[in-house]
Amino acid sequence: MFKGLVGIITGGASGLGRATAELLIKQGGRVIVCDLPTSPGSDTAKQLGENAAFVPVDVTSEQDVKNALQTTMDKFGRLDVAVNCAGIASACRIYNFKKNQPFDLKLFQKTIEVNLVGTFNVIRLVAGMIGKNAPDADGQRGVIINTASIAAFDGQIGQAAYSASKAGVVGMTLPIARDLAKQGIRVVTIAPGLFRTPMMQQLPEPAIKELEASVPFPSRLGNPHEYALLVQSIIQNTMLNGEVIRLDGSLRMQP
Ligand SMILES: NC(=O)C1=CN([C@@H]2O[C@H](COP(=O)(O)OP(=O)(O)OC[C@H]3O[C@@H](n4cnc5c(N)ncnc54)[C@H](O)[C@@H]3O)[C@@H](O)[C@H]2O)C=CC1
Numbered sequence: 461m462f463k464g465l466v467g468i469i470t471g472g473a474s475g476l477g478r479a480t481a482e483l484l485i486k487q488g489g490r491v492i493v494c495d496l497p498t499s500p501g502s503d504t505a506k507q508l509g510e511n512a513a514f515v516p517v518d519v520t521s522e523q524d525v526k527n528a529l530q531t532t533m534d535k536f537g538r539l540d541v542a543v544n545c546a547g548i549a550s551a552c553r554i555y556n557f558k559k560n561q562p563f564d565l566k567l568f569q570k571t572i573e574v575n576l577v578g579t580f581n582v583i584r585l586v587a588g589m590i591g592k593n594a595p596d597a598d599g600q601r602g603v604i605i606n607t608a609s610i611a612a613f614d615g616q617i618g619q620a621a622y623s624a625s626k627a628g629v630v631g632m633t634l635p636i637a638r639d640l641a642k643q644g645i646r647v648v649t650i651a652p653g654l655f656r657t658p659m660m661q662q663l664p665e666p667a668i669k670e671l672e673a674s675v676p677f678p679s680r681l682g683n684p685h686e687y688a689l690l691v692q693s694i695i696q697n698t699m700l701n702g703e704v705i706r707l708d709g710s711l712r713m714q715p
């Protein structure tokens with residue numbers, strides 16, 4: 461299905477990103493796994509086989525992302541798809557009245573820096589390389605897929621930073637799709653609900669059970685493969701552009 465296709469996946473060493481790398485390779489694609497040097501990215505790429513390579517990347521660094529693009533060119537000669545999965549979760553109330561402590565400004569800045577600025581940094585740099593592709597019969601040169609969260613819309617107590625970072629990703633989806641339309645590069649954002657990944661597994665199992673029960677149908681956490689299936693579908697469907705797609709079993713999170 462994806463023979464000849466080359467993708468970059470940030471956050472590709474874990475969770476949603478890793479499942480996406482697995483599926484793209486299974487469908488005949490080749491993948492550059494980008495993740496922090498401290499991540500298990502190197503082992504991940506080895507497990508994925510010869511159609512994968514790991515490049516240590518902090519998505520907030522211009523130089524790191526440029527290095528990843530250089531490796532993509534050297535190893536696979538082109539880039540068709542970028543999937544932005546790198547992200548961090550944070551939780552803090554705007555003011556802790558028991559401890560007389562305001563929200564930690566550094567935590568707010570870090571969350572925005574990784575989830576929003578990091579995603580933007582990757583988009584602005586991959587666009588140049590995807591734009592070099594010859595257009596297909598439909599005029600398309602490639603696709604950029606971002607990961608927001610349903611917290612962008614129904615942010616819960618403690619999620620001011622996380623929700624703001626993801627709402628930023630939602631907000632820039634349409635203008636960037638418009639910016640890149642003439643080059644035939646599509647931009648689509650997925651807003652996942654609750655998925656069983658290491659990020660979610662920071663929570664104790666009873667809390668996860670409670671979250672599962674709050675999902676109308678199916679009342680369970682999503683499987684990362686189900687996220688990857690949506691990535692596959694976005695790549696295949698050229699009409700999808702400038703949109704944010706919720707993938708959440710119709711969950712609307714409570715305060
Ligand atoms: N798991 C869930 O239920 C949901 C996840 N999301 C979003 O999906 C994305 C993927 O999350 P998961 O797979 O669940 O988490 P995860 O924690 O399993 O994977 C995230 C990956 O991002 C990497 N990363 C973190 N900071 C980075 C940086 N500065 N540069 C490069 N890589 C970095 C981590 O090393 C990790 O491998 C995140 O953006 C998250 O906010 C959104 C909604 C729900």
Ligand SMILES: C[C@]12CCC(=O)C=C1CC[C@@H]1[C@@H]2C(=O)C[C@@]2(C)[C@H]1CC[C@]2(O)C(=O)C=O
Nearest residue numbers: 549550551609610611652653659660662663
């Ligand atoms: C940051 C959270 C909440 C507080 C906590 O003790 C542990 C966490 C780790 C998993 C996070 C939690 C959260 O705030 C919601 C998200 C970010 C969750 C992982 C997915 C999450 O449910 C989400 O993005 C929802 O849209």
